[in-house]
Amino acid sequence: MKKSRLIPTLALMALLLSVAPAPARPELCETAAAAAARETGVPLDVLLAIALTETGRSRDGTSRPWPWTANAEGRGHWFDTREEAARFARALLARGQDLFDLGCFQINWHWHGRQFRQPEDLLDPLTAARYAARLLASLHEEFGSWEGAAGAYHSRNPTHAERYRARFRSLRAGLDAAPPPPPVAERVNTFPLLAGTPAGASLVPLALPSSRPLIEALP
Numbered sequence: 429m430k431k432s433r434l435i436p437t438l439a440l441m442a443l444l445l446s447v448a449p450a451p452a453r454p455e456l457c458e459t460a461a462a463a464a465a466r467e468t469g470v471p472l473d474v475l476l477a478i479a480l481t482e483t484g485r486s487r488d489g490t491s492r493p494w495p496w497t498a499n500a501e502g503r504g505h506w507f508d509t510r511e512e513a514a515r516f517a518r519a520l521l522a523r524g525q526d527l528f529d530l531g532c533f534q535i536n537w538h539w540h541g542r543q544f545r546q547p548e549d550l551l552d553p554l555t556a557a558r559y560a561a562r563l564l565a566s567l568h569e570e571f572g573s574w575e576g577a578a579g580a581y582h583s584r585n586p587t588h589a590e591r592y593r594a595r596f597r598s599l600r601a602g603l604d605a606a607p608p609p610p611p612v613a614e615r616v617n618t619f620p621l622l623a624g625t626p627a628g629a630s631l632v633p634l635a636l637p638s639s640r641p642l643i644e645a646l647p
Contacts, residue, residue, distance in 0.1 A: 457483070457493035457532035460553035464561040474574045475561060477600035478581065481592065482534040484599070491599075493532050495553050500528035510551050517547035533560040 461475035479493035485506065496513040498505045500520055507513040513530065517537070520528050527538045530550035537547055540559070549555055560581075567577035578596040579589030 453495070455492075456495045456553045457557075460532065460557035463554055464557035467558065468561040468565055470561040470564050470568075471574065473600050473603045474564065474578070475557060476603055477596050478560060478564070478578060479532045479557075480599045481578075481582075481596050482529075483532055495532050496551065497532075497534070498528055498530050499534060500525065510548075513551055514548045517550075521547065531556040533557065535559060 457479045458476060461479060462472055464470065465472040465475055476493075480491055483493045483495075483497045484491040485494045494506055496507040496510050498507070498513055498516050500516075505513075505516060507516065517528065517530055520526070521537075526541065527536070529536050530547060532553050533556045535550045535556055537550065541547070543559065544550060544555075564574070564577050564581060567580045568574060571577050571580060575593050575597060579593040582592035583589050
């Protein structure tokens with residue numbers, strides 16, 4: 429009798445676990461950055477420093493990028509799951525607000541949404557990392573350095589760009605002693621990258637309310 433009751437219970441638990449949203453995993457941004465670096469030639473420490481500048485979250489003295497993030501109307505939001513972040517983005521669009529940033533690299537939907545099918549695509553770490561890497565590569569060609577590319581990634585305003593570069597420079601220097609993230613399996617990218625993007629577009633224009641990088645310290 430006890431055995432017959434236990435089997436359905438275990439089956440139900442397995443079903444619930446299979447459909448439950450996966451918790452946020454900081455390594456998703458890091459492994460996606462590693463894959464994009466291999467594909468594009470953009471240095472891994474550049475991509476990691478950008479992700480940390482945008483979505484760095486500090487826990488136990490260690491800062492790591494957070495994948496399920498949004499920045500809208502001047503406020504940063506960290507979510508436990510991708511589904512929660514996607515619902516937040518859809519709710520913004522439903523009320524006519526398209527000026528928001530999503531994901532590891534805080535890609536701005538207003539400026540770059542035409543390169544993607546739906547906001548959820550910005551929450552795919554590998555898709556976002558590939559897009560950010562190709563934009564950084566084009567900015568590197570223009571400015572001649574990764575620091576210059578990082579500043580323009582954020583803003584064309586010299587003051588805002590320099591402030592961003594300073595934080596990027598500090599975070600990048602701190603990565604020297606950090607171990608590299610584990611590799612991730614290759615995936616096929618089905619999204620056009622940078623096609624039709626105006627020269628000099630910034631993923632997170634500092635002059636706009638949604639442009640503040642997400643930095644949060646956890647208790």
